[in-house]
Amino acid sequence: MRVQKCKGTRDLSLKEMTQFRLIEGIFRDSCLKWGYQEVRTPTIESLHLFTSTGTLTPGTLSKVYSFLDWDGWCGERVVLRPEGTIPAVRLYIDNLADKKLARLFYIINTFIFEETGKENREKWQCGTELIGAGSTYADVELLTLSIEILKKLGLEDVELKLSHAGLIRALLTGFGLSVEEQGKVFDQILDGNVAVLARLKSQTPELMRLLTPLLDLKGKTPGFLRNLKAVFNQNLPEFTPALDNFLDIVDLLENIGQKYQIDIASGRGFEYYTGIIFQLFVGKTKVGGGGRYDALIPLMGGKDIPASGFALRLDRLMNIVKASPQIEQGPENVLIRFVNDGVKIVKEAYEIADRLRNTGFIVALELDNENKSEFDWLIEMKSTAPRFTIINQLNKNKLTAKTSEEVLKITGERK
Amino acid sequence: MTIKIALPKGKLLAETAILLAKAGWEMDGYNEGLRNYRVKSARFPDLMLKVFQEKDIPIQVAIGNYDIGICGLDWLEELTSKYPASAPIKIRDLGYGKGTLYLAASGDSAKMPSLTSLLSKSEIVRVASEYPNIAESFILNLRIKRFNIYPVWGAAEAYPPESATLALVAGNTDEKLFNNGLKSLCKVLNFSACVIANRKSWGQKDLSDILATLEKAKTEKSEIKMPEKVSAVKHFSIVAIDKDTVRIALPDGHQQKHTVELLNRAGIKLDDYPSPTGNRRPISNLEGVFIKVIRPQDMPLQVANCNFDLAITGRDWVTDHLNSFPSSPVQELADLKLGWVRIVAVVSKDVPADNIYDLQGFYAQNTAPIRVASEYVNIADKYARDNHLGMYRVIPTWGATEAFLPEDADLLIENTETGSTIARHNLKIIDTLFESTARLVGAKNKEYSSIKKARIDRIVGLLSKTVSK
Numbered sequence: 065m066r067v068q069k070c071k072g073t074r075d076l077s078l079k080e081m082t083q084f085r086l087i088e089g090i091f092r093d094s095c096l097k098w099g100y101q102e103v104r105t106p107t108i109e110s111l112h113l114f115t116s117t118g119t120l121t122p123g124t125l126s127k128v129y130s131f132l133d134w135d136g137w138c139g140e141r142v143v144l145r146p147e148g149t150i151p152a153v154r155l156y157i158d159n160l161a162d163k164k165l166a167r168l169f170y171i172i173n174t175f176i177f178e179e180t181g182k183e184n185r186e187k188w189q190c191g192t193e194l195i196g197a198g199s200t201y202a203d204v205e206l207l208t209l210s211i212e213i214l215k216k217l218g219l220e221d222v223e224l225k226l227s228h229a230g231l232i233r234a235l236l237t238g239f240g241l242s243v244e245e246q247g248k249v250f251d252q253i254l255d256g257n258v259a260v261l262a263r264l265k266s267q268t269p270e271l272m273r274l275l276t277p278l279l280d281l282k283g284k285t286p287g288f289l290r291n292l293k294a295v296f297n298q299n300l301p302e303f304t305p306a307l308d309n310f311l312d313i314v315d316l317l318e319n320i321g322q323k324y325q326i327d328i329a330s331g332r333g334f335e336y337y338t339g340i341i342f343q344l345f346v347g348k349t350k351v352g353g354g355g356r357y358d359a360l361i362p363l364m365g366g367k368d369i370p371a372s373g374f375a376l377r378l379d380r381l382m383n384i385v386k387a388s389p390q391i392e393q394g395p396e397n398v399l400i401r402f403v404n405d406g407v408k409i410v411k412e413a414y415e416i417a418d419r420l421r422n423t424g425f426i427v428a429l430e431l432d433n434e435n436k437s438e439f440d441w442l443i444e445m446k447s448t449a450p451r452f453t454i455i456n457q458l459n460k461n462k463l464t465a466k467t468s469e470e471v472l473k474i475t476g477e478r479k
Numbered sequence: 480m481t482i483k484i485a486l487p488k489g490k491l492l493a494e495t496a497i498l499l500a501k502a503g504w505e506m507d508g509y510n511e512g513l514r515n516y517r518v519k520s521a522r523f524p525d526l527m528l529k530v531f532q533e534k535d536i537p538i539q540v541a542i543g544n545y546d547i548g549i550c551g552l553d554w555l556e557e558l559t560s561k562y563p564a565s566a567p568i569k570i571r572d573l574g575y576g577k578g579t580l581y582l583a584a585s586g587d588s589a590k591m592p593s594l595t596s597l598l599s600k601s602e603i604v605r606v607a608s609e610y611p612n613i614a615e616s617f618i619l620n621l622r623i624k625r626f627n628i629y630p631v632w633g634a635a636e637a638y639p640p641e642s643a644t645l646a647l648v649a650g651n652t653d654e655k656l657f658n659n660g661l662k663s664l665c666k667v668l669n670f671s672a673c674v675i676a677n678r679k680s681w682g683q684k685d686l687s688d689i690l691a692t693l694e695k696a697k698t699e700k701s702e703i704k705m706p707e708k709v710s711a712v713k714h715f716s717i718v719a720i721d722k723d724t725v726r727i728a729l730p731d732g733h734q735q736k737h738t739v740e741l742l743n744r745a746g747i748k749l750d751d752y753p754s755p756t757g758n759r760r761p762i763s764n765l766e767g768v769f770i771k772v773i774r775p776q777d778m779p780l781q782v783a784n785c786n787f788d789l790a791i792t793g794r795d796w797v798t799d800h801l802n803s804f805p806s807s808p809v810q811e812l813a814d815l816k817l818g819w820v821r822i823v824a825v826v827s828k829d830v831p832a833d834n835i836y837d838l839q840g841f842y843a844q845n846t847a848p849i850r851v852a853s854e855y856v857n858i859a860d861k862y863a864r865d866n867h868l869g870m871y872r873v874i875p876t877w878g879a880t881e882a883f884l885p886e887d888a889d890l891l892i893e894n895t896e897t898g899s900t901i902a903r904h905n906l907k908i909i910d911t912l913f914e915s916t917a918r919l920v921g922a923k924n925k926e927y928s929s930i931k932k933a934r935i936d937r938i939v940g941l942l943s944k945t946v947s948k
Binding site: 118135136 | 616619622627628806807870
């Protein structure tokens with residue numbers, strides 16, 4: 065009986081793993097060069113880590129994989145981590161709180177139920193968190209790093225979309241919603257229901273004139289934001305701090321020549337964000353995003369420390385990044401075969417294999433069902449002369465050798 | 480193609496029977512004296528009609544075992560609030576069996592929380608309910624920061640304030656006060672009996688004759704008499720509990736008779752247990768003791784959570800609990816030698832297997848999973864695992880499990896005293912897992928004050944001595 069894999073899961077087979085490691089490698093390498101350090105959090109966390117901050121929407125929380133552990137008789141459940149930032153922040157508070165500035169990165173899987181089973185329920189992401197820096201330079205550092213990584217992966221046409229959580233919240237205050245109602249509407253926007261904003265617009269026509277341009281704001285220049293600021297300064301001063309912050313970031317991006325789009329109503333999936341929100345697209349595929357979440361650390365019981373971060377969707381990148389020919393080729397590989405007396409010469413075979421590996425070859429000793437044509441070199445060994453036959457399958461050369469030193473010399477000459 | 484319909488037993492049975500009579504179904508066997516879970520309609524002889532616990536019906540319809548079901552909207556919501564993807568379709572409100580789900584707390588003004596105070600709380604909010612999925616979804620939407628849900632088999636109203644912060648309970652619509660001094664904090668859901676259909680059957684099968692007769696019966700002037708409101712017990716004394724108080728859980732339901740007899744023999748006298756008014760806090764002649772009446776199924780978890788020091792429950796439920804939580808502190812303190820049953824594995828008489836090994840062989844070539852139905856989910860799961868049943872699926876039930884074989888399950892894990900119910904349903908026992916009697920249970924490694932320890936020891940001693948006489 066064949067047992068099928070679970071709905072919504074994905075095998076990473078030979079080709080996919082090559083892609084996976086390529087992306088992971090480039091991400092890791094870039095992060096390290098920018099001074100970020102790697103961490104990893106456990107797959108299982110307490111459910112209340114995610115409910116207690118009040119920052120994940122009920123919509124997200126109703127899709128987490130939570131269950132009672134074998135000692136969970138108290139009724140408190142554990143969860144397969146649904147996202148990476150909250151655990152990373154917990155790790156920071158638990159282990160690194162003495163570091164005033166922490167640049168962290170991680171490569172993890174996350175788990176969220178998806179009804180149809182056609183999308184992955186287990187996702188992989190490359191994440192970074194920049195904890196302790198509140199300036200717009202920190203936001204721009206993350207933006208630049210994320211785009212650099214995508215470029216190194218060979219993705220040139222990366223589209224950057226910007227929004228601002230502070231501005232969305234100010235907007236909801238502008239609509240005259242109570243704190244409670246604001247929370248509800250914000251939850252819905254975060255769950256992807258943008259229609260709720262349109263409904264609000266029709267309920268408060270007097271504000272509509274002012275706020276509609278902001279809702280529908282999709283533009284490329286800071287001019288838009290400046291115009292808005294000019295209007296709102298008079299009418300709705302609560303918008304000013306968020307708008308100023310947004311303008312500062314946009315100015316910096318202009319100065320470093322980074323292209324972007326502004327799309328205010330695209331807040332989906334950014335539950336705990338307080339400032340800039342950015343999303344990265346390649347064509348229509350969203351490959352990553354991030355932003356500023358200054359309120360999260362104090363909410364989780366840490367000090368009042370600002371923070372921001374981003375995550376790249378490793379599983380989506382795997383589908384669009386073209387494998388680099390370098391990786392696909394890899395080092396040459398060797399198969400060592402015993403012609404006779406295997407038991408006697410196995411020790412010597414292991415020694416040769418070890419020395420060849422140290423010079424950069426991939427070496428296998430022949431087992432049942434070995435496919436010889438997959439190897440660049442064959443070394444046939446026996447206990448009698450000529451001890452070694454070396455076949456270069458790439459150029460069909462065939463040579464013999466008496467000692468292992470000669471074998472190494474022959475294979476070494478190929479370089 | 481046979482149309483399959485799931486009908487409710489329990490509180491909706493009488494009114495559903497009246498509805499079906501008005502619909503001209505000419506039912507045979509579907510009445511209060513229900514002897515067999517398979518019932519017949521003379522008007523629609525080809526229908527397959529089976530009677531279930533109301534709570535099981537939405538699940539049976541959702542997984543496609545039945546095309547149509549009649550059950551309360553509350554149980555439909557309990558399923559769909561957790562599993563929206565498989566939701567059955569609600570076709571028609573039947574107008575009877577009305578009620579409301581409330582989030583309620585102890586009405587004791589000193590302890591009564593408000594919704595706002597719960598939101599700002601950083602400590603754990605504990606919620607007891609027969610509707611754990613609705614409770615969780617509601618609590619998540621309230622954005623309560625940290626919570627524990629106690630899924631209980633019943634008597635949720637007995638839990639606050641001592642054993643839980645809140646209870647999600649069913650009551651009459653516009654009820655403000657509930658048994659045991661609970662007050663409603665907010666409404667969660669209005670419900671009544673409704674007709675539901677499997678999504679696929681609704682789209683593909685012709686159910687029109689059946690639905691038309693139900694529609695007609697529904698639109699006729701209703702003469703259904705609503706059950707009278709049960710008057711709530713409004714007074715009861717909240718006993719002051721201190722570190723020396725021994726908290727004891729006693730069973731409700733049919734276990735009460737035996738329990739009272741035993742306690743009387745041990746010289747323990749109780750006032751208002753069993754209670755005709757539903758009081759769940761009887762008073763005893765023991766000093767420094769607080770007693771609460773809850774479901775025996777729920778006791779092990781409550782003892783593990785230190786909500787009770789002693790409880791009288793069956794070994795079956797202790798075993799089920801320990802199978803789920805192997806390191807739980809719950810332990811048996813004395814065998815009370817009451818309510819003997821054995822826990823057995825049961826299959827249809829038509830299955831050519833006389834023991835579990837035969838059964839393994841019989842299902843070895845099966846490509847579909849073996850469906851194991853049981854009230855004892857964790858015992859059933861461990862039994863299937865230990866006996867290498869391969870690909871299996873445990874179907875939780877809420878009683879009337881015999882009804883599941885053979886169409887809706889392949890194997891039952893059930894309790895039985897004489898085996899006669901099993902035989903009457905054309906089933907047979909292929910294995911006995913263990914024997915169960917009532918046990919006095921407590922928690923391991925607890926540090927009690929010397930006064931409390933002496934009190935506990937005295938009660939354990941009294942009961943053990945009485946049993947061994």
